[in-house]
Amino acid sequence: MSAKQSRLGFVVAGLLLGILVASIDNTIVSTAMATIVSDLGGLDKYVWVTSAYLVTEMAGMPIFGKLSDMYGRKRFFVLGISLFLIGSVLCGTAESITQLTIYRAIQGIGGGAMMPIAFAIVFDIFPPEKRGKMGGLFGAVFGTSSLFGPLAGAYLTEYVNWRWIFYINVPIGLVALAFIIIYYKESLSHAKQVIDWWGASTLVGSIVCLMFALELGGAEYAWDSVQIIGLFAAFAVLLIAFFFVETKAKEPIIAFSMFKKRLFASSTGAGLFYGAAFITAALYIPMFVQGVFGGTAVNAGLTLLPMTLGSVFAAQLGGFLANKISYRSVMTLSAVIFITGIILLSTITPDTTRFLLSVYMFITGFGIGFSFSVLGMSSIHDFDMRQRGSATSTMSFVRSLGMTVGITIFGIIQRNHFTSGMAEAFAGSEGSGGGAPMTDNARELLSPEKRAEIPAPVMDKIVAALSESVSVTFLWSIVPAGLAFVCVLMMGNAGMKDLLEKRVHGKAVIASHNDDASHNDDTRSH
Numbered sequence: 001m002s003a004k005q006s007r008l009g010f011v012v013a014g015l016l017l018g019i020l021v022a023s024i025d026n027t028i029v030s031t032a033m034a035t036i037v038s039d040l041g042g043l044d045k046y047v048w049v050t051s052a053y054l055v056t057e058m059a060g061m062p063i064f065g066k067l068s069d070m071y072g073r074k075r076f077f078v079l080g081i082s083l084f085l086i087g088s089v090l091c092g093t094a095e096s097i098t099q100l101t102i103y104r105a106i107q108g109i110g111g112g113a114m115m116p117i118a119f120a121i122v123f124d125i126f127p128p129e130k131r132g133k134m135g136g137l138f139g140a141v142f143g144t145s146s147l148f149g150p151l152a153g154a155y156l157t158e159y160v161n162w163r164w165i166f167y168i169n170v171p172i173g174l175v176a177l178a179f180i181i182i183y184y185k186e187s188l189s190h191a192k193q194v195i196d197w198w199g200a201s202t203l204v205g206s207i208v209c210l211m212f213a214l215e216l217g218g219a220e221y222a223w224d225s226v227q228i229i230g231l232f233a234a235f236a237v238l239l240i241a242f243f244f245v246e247t248k249a250k251e252p253i254i255a256f257s258m259f260k261k262r263l264f265a266s267s268t269g270a271g272l273f274y275g276a277a278f279i280t281a282a283l284y285i286p287m288f289v290q291g292v293f294g295g296t297a298v299n300a301g302l303t304l305l306p307m308t309l310g311s312v313f314a315a316q317l318g319g320f321l322a323n324k325i326s327y328r329s330v331m332t333l334s335a336v337i338f339i340t341g342i343i344l345l346s347t348i349t350p351d352t353t354r355f356l357l358s359v360y361m362f363i364t365g366f367g368i369g370f371s372f373s374v375l376g377m378s379s380i381h382d383f384d385m386r387q388r389g390s391a392t393s394t395m396s397f398v399r400s401l402g403m404t405v406g407i408t409i410f411g412i413i414q415r416n417h418f419t420s421g422m423a424e425a426f427a428g429s430e431g432s433g434g435g436a437p438m439t440d441n442a443r444e445l446l447s448p449e450k451r452a453e454i455p456a457p458v459m460d461k462i463v464a465a466l467s468e469s470v471s472v473t474f475l476w477s478i479v480p481a482g483l484a485f486v487c488v489l490m491m492g493n494a495g496m497k498d499l500l501e502k503r504v505h506g507k508a509v510i511a512s513h514n515d516d517a518s519h520n521d522d523t524r525s526h
Contacts, residue, residue, distance in 0.1 A: 060112020065393020080113025136319020314369025
């Protein structure tokens, strides 16, 4: 192996480790939150811990992507890892829920820098013929970490200590940081440009308002309350202001001219809807297994393994196929398989066997896996080095937005259906000794400790209500999955093979030019 290949290997390893810790932190905390709140207190601020990370990560993605185009990738990737590690250490030392919220926001800023820049670096340092393989590898890590997070969070919380879900980032992140600092040598041909501070501030403000409106609505405050209506109104005003500012900015944070390119616009739309539909499986299958089949959070997390294996295999296969056929052809296969998996999951009942559920999950994971690698490649297909950071960050931002909105909307659907199912199942039973404890928190109600306290006839009714609420949620998630399919059909016929052909043609032109120059020299010498 040459010195250059060895150096690139360390760079890729550093990028993969960075993506691993940043993406896994989206989900690893969710399974530990009940324990964290019981330890630190602050149940009323429960939602802020998750929101703080998501808000700052989403807001930071387009900003850092643009800055990396302007001033170079390395400095902002290193900054991202550093902030993420500082935030991780602080989170592990938090003594109150307020401290934890602030420290999670610091983590999120770092994650917002790492995720999109990593994909841009890969396209900078690898030629077209190797990007499919690299895209598949990065997509596999992203898919694995997205599904591995709940399992890791449950295991560390149950058998070690919840603080280690943050400390575990430190050794991995330090290795990634060392690899990038030592081995990544980037081109310094980045033009100095004006930073769009107005665009950045209005974007961040609008996201913050939307996130908290969705998180607090129907929980802390009624949907028609002054607080929630005010947050939605502020989101609308700031979003309109953002669009206006971006049309006037010399170097906008999000260049809307990118959306004039059909492939980018359709890829980004597909990413939005894939994210919204995919998150239902990651969240509600563990709930189904834990609540309907019984077992610990670790058992429920292990149930995600078939989906993880399917997505990892498909991500690498997608990267390989993208070198051979068009992005649209690969993603059409992906969408059909993904929709099939979601439809199958919408049929689950308490009588569904674990084996059959595992098959359904493998199919769903196999369908979604292609998107982890192929959409990342298709979204930056039409852009040069100076625009790739903006393109990848916009894609990452939109996918995260889809997941966040999906969590909220499908959470409302599942919770409301479960509550109404419980009310219907136990209507008129208040006076009997076998009345059910009425709650809409399925995880709390169906923990192993709670299950042991509930009589079998009552448990059967609760299990039936929970099972139906989850299957109905999957039924509704067919809508964004179908919309993702529509976006895929609009992607056109472009593929990685086009970049390979351009590269070959370019080499041929250079060779022809050199031959002509040599011939002219020979003629002059005679």
